[in-house]
Amino acid sequence: MTQPVEFVEVATRSGVVRGRWKETTGEGANPRSAAFLGIPFAEPPIGDLRFQAPVKKEPWTGTLDALEFGATAQRGDPGVTLIPEPSIPGESTLNVNVFTPSPKKAEAGTGLPVLVWIHGGGYFAGSPASPWYDGRNFNRDNVVTVTASYRLGFDGFGWVEGAPANRGVLDWMAALQWVQDNIADFGGDPGRVTIAGQSAGGGAVLTLLGVEAAQDLFHQVYAISSPIPDVSTEAAKEFAAKMAEKLGVSNDLAGFSSVSEEKLLEVQKELSNLDPSQMEKILKEGLSLGPVVDGTLIPRRTIDSIKKGVGADKHLVIGATDDEFTMALAEMESKLKWVPKPLLLRQLGVPKKARKAYLAANKDVVEAGNYRLGGRILTDRMFKVPMLEAIAARRNAPTWVYRFAWPSGTFGFAEHCLDVPFFFDCLDGPAMAPLAGDAPPQCLADELHHAAVQFIRTGDPGWPRYIKKDRVVRVWDVPSQDVPNGFASVYPLVG
Incomplete structure (x- = not known):
């Protein structure tokens, strides 16, 4: 009943x-x-x-x-x-x-x-x-x-x-x-x-x-x-001009207002279509759509505002999964295995002077093959390098850093979005197996969610603050641990 x-x-x-x-x-x-x-x-x-x-x-x-x-x-x-x-x-x-x-x-x-x-x-x-x-x-x-x-x-x-x-x-x-x-x-x-x-x-x-x-x-x-x-x-204006030209309207409020939502979405999708072959272009040029450095509401790059001390009074927890975008290369796995590693690193934008050190710092993914290595490079360049730059820009502002390292039961590595159901403690939710496998560990959800609740309540998630001296990172896994220099594998890419 x-x-x-x-x-x-x-x-x-x-x-x-x-x-x-x-x-x-x-x-x-x-x-x-x-x-x-x-x-x-x-x-x-x-x-x-x-x-x-x-x-x-x-x-x-x-x-x-x-x-x-x-x-x-x-x-x-x-x-x-x-x-x-x-x-x-x-x-x-x-x-x-x-x-x-x-x-x-x-x-x-x-x-x-x-x-x-x-x-x-x-x-x-x-x-x-x-x-x-x-x-x-x-x-x-x-x-x-x-x-x-x-x-x-x-x-x-x-x-x-x-x-x-x-x-x-x-x-x-x-x-x-x-x-x-x-x-x-x-x-x-x-x-x-x-x-x-x-x-x-x-x-x-x-x-x-x-x-x-x-x-x-x-x-x-x-x-x-x-x-x-x-x-x-400049990039925002260039994309708008392309949109207006494709739509056949004036590049202004009157022109775009004359276009139906359906037609605008159709052209937007056509001009900003994302696929694995465009990842390097995205890394170089950035997204077509997103928050714009407009000179007023966002007067400068976010990293520059952080350097100026904006938000320094705010406590921050920040982190990433170990292999955010490896899945983006899944369809290219069979082709990538034949690519020489120096060529792969060059194509994915790893500076020549950093290649030897990067390979040495990422031995586990090197041994897993080019598919995993390429995905790790994309992950590091798109997520972890900007993250470490933002952390450095905050100087002594209260910051806590983590890695989500538990390997998905489906993919065998910690991919994009995997940590979200652990954060919300909703491992009983729908569509969990395709992302996390059949038996994601509730003990890890209990631990990560508890730390999030503690941060929201008290401003401290329960592990050491990230400071330049030891750079302690909470590594979420089974078991979890606090690791000094927990992002050492990314350091060769950081200027």
Whole structure:
């Protein structure tokens, strides 16, 4: 016999929302989690608002049912993805999902700490409606959790003359402002907000770390597999010109506004199609779409803002999986085994002076063959080198660093996205086996998730800070351990 649905209501500044109670899993303080889904934080970005900064949602009357996920900026069937991230049709794509164990108003200073999650997807895909992003087990451990949507692709990040740049970044900030204004009504503390994300979401939170105008919207950062996009103004304008030419419209607000969403997405996909053969081009030239160094909201490269001390007061946890992008070369494995190693290293951009030292520092993947070696090089150049540069730029700012090294039961190495279900402690979620195998270790999820909760609560994840003297890195594996110079295998690539 099924249990009756138990609803719960919360009064926000915009109006009353109705959510429902759900069960948590595992052992913790709270056996139940209240989920409020698809709460709009801005008006639908359509019509005259399509290429504009987000406009705060007008209050509503009555009670808004927040029982289903809201519309997503991702359109259509995304196909097979590493993380299940469904598309949901509709116009109101700027919304948040709130998961809380205590849906009652918290007085100042008494609320629970808050985690705000920004999804990945290369800035052109992804969805906050993934079952893997359900905050129920953070709720179990007394952390209020929010997942946020934002405009993707050209609508969110394309250069449009006559319109504000970085609309996707403005969406992140609008969602965070909504949290500041409303999260106390859900039992959260707006004075203890940790922003986190993975892949493009990790790049998003690092971008926000370097944005002066965003500093009052959050207090800590947890960056997972976080490349720093920093699309140049020149590159953004060049891509916009190509889009306009292909679409046959003027390269400005009027021209792009005249194009349907469907047609724009079709051309965007054609001009920014990513495949393994383009990886080296991406490493050299960067992404076509993503946060743009526009001279105003993002006045300089993120690394330069960090060097100037922006975000230095924020505690940061940052890391990557050992072999993020090895899968990108899977279809080329049979061909790569015949490529001489010096040629492979040259083609993948390893400087000549660094090649001997790099091979010596990565003996395990060298022995595994060129496919694994090429994937490790891509991983290091795209994720770990920028990460180490960002860490160095923070100097003595409080920073903790990790590697996720547990090898997937499916792939035999720690690939992109593998650590996400461990972070959320959702190994019982759907579509787990294709990424992690049939028996991912719950003990590792318990350990990693506990450290994340501890960081969100206290600002310290429980292992030594990363300082220049010993560069201790937490290596997540079975067993996990703290390793001095834990990224030594990458050092030959760091200038």
